[in-house]
Amino acid sequence: MSARAGTHTVNSRPVLSNPSPAVPGRSTRKVLSMSVTQTERPPVGADTPILTLRGIEKSFGAVHVLRGVDLDVRAGQVTALVGDNGAGKSTLIKGVAGIYGFDAGEYLFEGKPVAVHNPRDANALGIEVVYQDLALCDNLDVVHNMFLGRELTASGLLNEATMETRARETLDGLSVRTLQSVRTPVASLSGGQRQTVAIARAVLWNSKIVILDEPTAALGVAQTEQVLALVRRLADKGLAVVLISHNMNDVMQVADDIAVLYLGAMVAQVKTADVTHSQVVELITTGRATNGTKGADA
Amino acid sequence: MSATETTTEPAVAPRGPQSLGAVFEDYRARIRGGDVGALPALAGVIVLVLVFTVLSGTQFTNAFNFANLVLQGSAYAVFAMGLVFVLLLGEIDLSAGYTGGVGAAVVGKLILDQNLNWVLALIGGLLFGALVGLVIGLLVSKLGVPSFVVTLAFFLALQGVLLLMTGAGGTIPYRDSHLLAIMNKNMPLWLGWAFAGLTVIAYAALGFSRRLQRQRAGLPTPTILVWVLKSIAFAAVLIAATAYLSKERSRNVFLASLKGVPIVIVIVAGLLVVLTFLLTRTAWGRHVYAVGGNAEAARRAGINVARVKISCFMMCSMLASVGGVLLASRTNSVNPQTGGSDVLLFAVGSAVIGGTSLFGGRGRVLDGILGAVVITVIVNGMTLQGQSQGRVYMITGLVLLLAASVDAVSRRRAAASGRV
Numbered sequence: 001m002s003a004r005a006g007t008h009t010v011n012s013r014p015v016l017s018n019p020s021p022a023v024p025g026r027s028t029r030k031v032l033s034m035s036v037t038q039t040e041r042p043p044v045g046a047d048t049p050i051l052t053l054r055g056i057e058k059s060f061g062a063v064h065v066l067r068g069v070d071l072d073v074r075a076g077q078v079t080a081l082v083g084d085n086g087a088g089k090s091t092l093i094k095g096v097a098g099i100y101g102f103d104a105g106e107y108l109f110e111g112k113p114v115a116v117h118n119p120r121d122a123n124a125l126g127i128e129v130v131y132q133d134l135a136l137c138d139n140l141d142v143v144h145n146m147f148l149g150r151e152l153t154a155s156g157l158l159n160e161a162t163m164e165t166r167a168r169e170t171l172d173g174l175s176v177r178t179l180q181s182v183r184t185p186v187a188s189l190s191g192g193q194r195q196t197v198a199i200a201r202a203v204l205w206n207s208k209i210v211i212l213d214e215p216t217a218a219l220g221v222a223q224t225e226q227v228l229a230l231v232r233r234l235a236d237k238g239l240a241v242v243l244i245s246h247n248m249n250d251v252m253q254v255a256d257d258i259a260v261l262y263l264g265a266m267v268a269q270v271k272t273a274d275v276t277h278s279q280v281v282e283l284i285t286t287g288r289a290t291n292g293t294k295g296a297d298a
Numbered sequence: 299m300s301a302t303e304t305t306t307e308p309a310v311a312p313r314g315p316q317s318l319g320a321v322f323e324d325y326r327a328r329i330r331g332g333d334v335g336a337l338p339a340l341a342g343v344i345v346l347v348l349v350f351t352v353l354s355g356t357q358f359t360n361a362f363n364f365a366n367l368v369l370q371g372s373a374y375a376v377f378a379m380g381l382v383f384v385l386l387l388g389e390i391d392l393s394a395g396y397t398g399g400v401g402a403a404v405v406g407k408l409i410l411d412q413n414l415n416w417v418l419a420l421i422g423g424l425l426f427g428a429l430v431g432l433v434i435g436l437l438v439s440k441l442g443v444p445s446f447v448v449t450l451a452f453f454l455a456l457q458g459v460l461l462l463m464t465g466a467g468g469t470i471p472y473r474d475s476h477l478l479a480i481m482n483k484n485m486p487l488w489l490g491w492a493f494a495g496l497t498v499i500a501y502a503a504l505g506f507s508r509r510l511q512r513q514r515a516g517l518p519t520p521t522i523l524v525w526v527l528k529s530i531a532f533a534a535v536l537i538a539a540t541a542y543l544s545k546e547r548s549r550n551v552f553l554a555s556l557k558g559v560p561i562v563i564v565i566v567a568g569l570l571v572v573l574t575f576l577l578t579r580t581a582w583g584r585h586v587y588a589v590g591g592n593a594e595a596a597r598r599a600g601i602n603v604a605r606v607k608i609s610c611f612m613m614c615s616m617l618a619s620v621g622g623v624l625l626a627s628r629t630n631s632v633n634p635q636t637g638g639s640d641v642l643l644f645a646v647g648s649a650v651i652g653g654t655s656l657f658g659g660r661g662r663v664l665d666g667i668l669g670a671v672v673i674t675v676i677v678n679g680m681t682l683q684g685q686s687q688g689r690v691y692m693i694t695g696l697v698l699l700l701a702a703s704v705d706a707v708s709r710r711r712a713a714a715s716g717r718v
């Protein structure tokens with residue numbers, strides 16, 4: 001990691017996590033023809049991002065929300081997605097999750113182009129999204145929430161014992177120690193515990209990418225700490241984690257990689273180690289950074 | 299088993315067989331958390347029975363009146379069981395009463411005019427209910443019209459349909475012996491006992507097998523004592539009821555003997571078992587609770603919310619048809635008021651008094667029956683006391699208000715007990 005430090009300053013566009021030969025030649029990145037994009041693809045290998053987006057465009061009617069967005073997400077790393085309100089973060093992940101289709105651009109999963117038309121397609125690839133709100137049913141218990149919509153059945157009947165066992169195993173695997181019983185209704189859990197359940201649900205399905213939209217926005221200090229530790233553990237277990245957050249402290253603490261959206265354009269994807277807190281804030285607010293880390297569309 | 303549990307430090311509180319005390323503690327915690335379940339209804343039944351026994355003595359407690367209670371309450375119970383499905387969604391079906399009335403009329407007409415046999419006619423009645431539920435469900439889930447309005451419209455329209463079918467002041471007679479038997483005949487004593495015995499065995503076996511399953515999976519299991527006590531209590535209630543219904547209750551034995559378990563009990567019990575099974579043991583049932591708890595979360599989890607809603611409205615309307623047939627069987631005919639007047643209000647009241655939440659997401663099929671028992675005991679007991687219909691309605695209204703308040707308060711408690 002540290003070996004790569006410094007390389008970013010010479011790039012016109014700081015896609016720093018990937019100093020491989022695939023990165024140069026960025027000037028054509030909005031061209032979508034196959035021949036061009038093929039050369040842009042990162043080589044398949046150990047360092048291949050599990051998810052690669054290139055030149056993503058999305059408009060809602062006349063509103064051009066995403067403008068040629070590139071993003072690389074790697075297994076075992078926490079990639080923070082930051083940007084001001086309305087920058088397009090939620091739109092980007094909803095496209096990844098299959099809730100919206102992108103208008104144009106390349107969506108590569110494990111180096112191969114894939115078609116994601118609905119949430120089920122994304123789930124089938126191993127992509128799970130933890131939404132900030134509206135994700136759990138208060139009246140159902142932890143097990144039922146974790147298996148919601150994907151209940152295990154045996155000859156048509158709910159297989160409660162197996163579901164409970166697997167829910168416990170998953171929570172154990174994440175070293176979650178705050179839940180008294182997996183049979184308590186979610187209504188009686190604290191905010192942090194609820195977020196934990198939502199995250200555990202996302203990793204239950206051997207998922208490869210977990211996307212978290214503002215997971216700590218509604219939490220107190222101690223619970224934020226718990227959830228961030230859990231986010232870190234997910235990545236350490238080998239999952240690719242995308243963390244959307246407004247809280248710069250959270251991001252600097254837990255992320256390996258920071259991707260900055262500014263007015264629908266990806267202005268930088270940098271290693272956390274290579275930037276300072278204030279540089280990231282500057283990227284978010286102005287779309288460019290002064291010393292060293294420069295915005296792309298200067 | 300316990301050795302591995304302690305060494306691996308499982309995340310979720312490790313427990314071996316839970317002691318009776320622990321089980322009781324869990325239960326108390328649930329109640330404090332706002333999940334009062336059947337408790338208010340059960341307490342209500344006990345208090346009401348005691349009060350009326352003191353006031354009316356054997357006039358209330360005699361076997362004849364007990365059987366009468368069963369017959370009075372069973373139709374409300376069936377309507378209420380159907381309404382539970384709709385209430386679980388957080389919706390309402392105001393048309394259920396007249397859906398039942400028209401359903402019963404359809405059954406009567408099919409027999410009378412089309413000479414269909416009673417089974418086919420009943421199927422016709424169920425199909426009618428399914429159709430009504432389908433249309434209501436489509437309007438609610440696809441068009442987004444509030445169920446209150448949709449079913450109010452159906453309430454009015456079906457009332458008109460029933461009036462047209464019966465003719466003003468007219469009736470559609472029920473003459474088929476099978477349909478009349480439902481509310482007017484009892485099982486032979488031996489069959490009643492066999493039925494009770496089988497039910498007890500099934501209850502105990504089911505509880506035991508579920509316990510075994512959890513144990514095999516290495517999950518925390520309550521001590522066997524819980525199963526034993528539950529099974530004994532269940533058996534005691536069933537045996538007592540069967541014994542009481544097996545007593546001679548004819549006022550003039552020489553004219554006609556009257557004893558045995560009313561046939562309608564088998565129907566209500568069968569519906570209870572099948573519907574509870576659907577709601578608690580299938581993925582569909584889980585989705586009903588999910589949609590009622592948080593429709594958006596259900597949608598994001600890939601559940602087809604519209605389909606779940608439509609199926610619940612269909613379930614409610616089909617059960618309403620069954621309830622309508624029970625009403626018609628009791629009065630030997632369908633008239634313009636079958637399923638009208640207080641039927642719907644008592645049915646909704648039953649579900650809520652039994653513990654089903656008006657806010658959606660919480661409730662059981664059994665609630666419909668428990669609440670129907672409460673309401674029927676009030677109506678029956680007060681009528682025996684010679685109280686006017688006006689007072690009966692006032693008291694029933696008060697009890698419903700009480701139940702709805704308990705619902706609202708326990709909901710607030712559930713919200714307050716977590717999410718700090």
Ligand SMILES: Nc1ncnc2c1ncn2[C@@H]1O[C@H](COP(=O)(O)OP(=O)(O)O)[C@@H](O)[C@H]1O
Nearest residue numbers: 060063065083084085086087088089090091092
């Ligand atoms: N469904 C939509 N229809 C129209 N405009 C939308 C829609 N969703 C988002 N937008 C617009 O797209 C922009 C980006 O929104 P969003 O992705 O939610 O930003 P962020 O999550 O970064 O705050 C905003 O200007 C927003 O108004």
Ligand SMILES: [Mg+2]
Nearest residue numbers: 086089090091
């Ligand atoms: Mg957003």
